[in-house]
Amino acid sequence: MPSQNSSQSGRSPQRQRGRERVAALLSAASACFVERGYDATTMTEIAARAGASIGSLYQFFPTKESVAEALMLDHAEALYARMERLLEHVPGWDTNELAGRLIRTFADYRKQHPSFVALQEATGSQPSLLGRTIRQRMRDYLCQILAIHAPKLAAGDLRPAAMVVQQLMKAATALQNEQPATLRQSAQTQLQRALALYLQELASE
Amino acid sequence: MPSQNSSQSGRSPQRQRGRERVAALLSAASACFVERGYDATTMTEIAARAGASIGSLYQFFPTKESVAEALMLDHAEALYARMERLLEHVPGWDTNELAGRLIRTFADYRKQHPSFVALQEATGSQPSLLGRTIRQRMRDYLCQILAIHAPKLAAGDLRPAAMVVQQLMKAATALQNEQPATLRQSAQTQLQRALALYLQELASE
DNA sequence: CTCCAATGTGAGGGTAGCCTCACATATCTG
């Protein structure tokens, strides 16, 4: 009873060799997406870069989208882990520290993982189910963080506030593309200040 | 001495009939972009919807990108006009009123002009020169607005602040897609509050 | 009316990428 259907495409690897191939394919895909963007990279390129044939690629990934999804799942796990870590430290941070961490968490991850940026930009056009799931779960983490930082806040006000914080984090990533560097840094500092002001208001009700 | 080169594609209309055709083509393109997205709509579709042949379309627009650019130019003019109007009223508004207007100006325009949204999303992937120009000029308007609202602010702090405000306006547009409506409205109100807090701090230095 | 530039047409050449398929090789199990 195979876990997938019996068609040729879309099986998951059963042997060691298969797992290695999948890893090589994903690594190659990641590099291609970074260098040429999601839309511009072709399945043929990915296979060639991984030293595999096009048929081998289709054996494990029935579509280009499924390749992106597999990569995105990894990024999602890493992001969740960062949010968990954040959650642990919230009680020990004041408003300013929390604002800075929130701004940086997301922005730093994007800087360290360019393929996540490439995939995010591509997904932006036609929002995928996976993308929605990730955003939703990130918002849940923010709700937990806010519940700790602003314990007096009514439960019904938690979600809207989390949405605002989420948007401010996204704004921070948008600022990463700005030039020159001094202007960018000033803007990031100012954005952190704006977030701190808002967090302060939430906590002081 | 023609304004364009003498090749078949890319001429601008010389006669009344030509101008009408261009208008019909742009209108059709706008509708297609809204319904199917920029990437998915084809030049053939645009021509068919305008009741023109594919050759006629290429006569005036050498590439799909040039169609998008023509539409974007119209949107840019309309947006500049709105910012001018905003600029006139700034002296009479308090911080809260200004925050609300800033949040709504951009968000309202997107609601009224879906084709602008479609084009923005498409341009997001590979930033165009026109897109950069528009964002830059919008930022200049924000600098002027802030100079009025926060006269004590140092000239060097104007641009970073404008960038932050610009990002908050963009955040407001992102919230437009949220469901359900009550949650969306709460979040928008909260975002307006965050902007007001930031504007207040800028003005009170 | 005549002529010419502007406008209009749509079949089709060229390109490119997605994915399949028939078959080959590798690895495991007994």
Next chain:
DNA sequence: CAGATATGTGAGGCTACCCTCACATTGGAG
């Protein structure tokens, strides 16, 4: 070793789109 299953191959079918081109039609100027 023998059978079974997983993995590997790449030529090519298929589709879709961009854009050109040779030619037709229109409308205004002289």
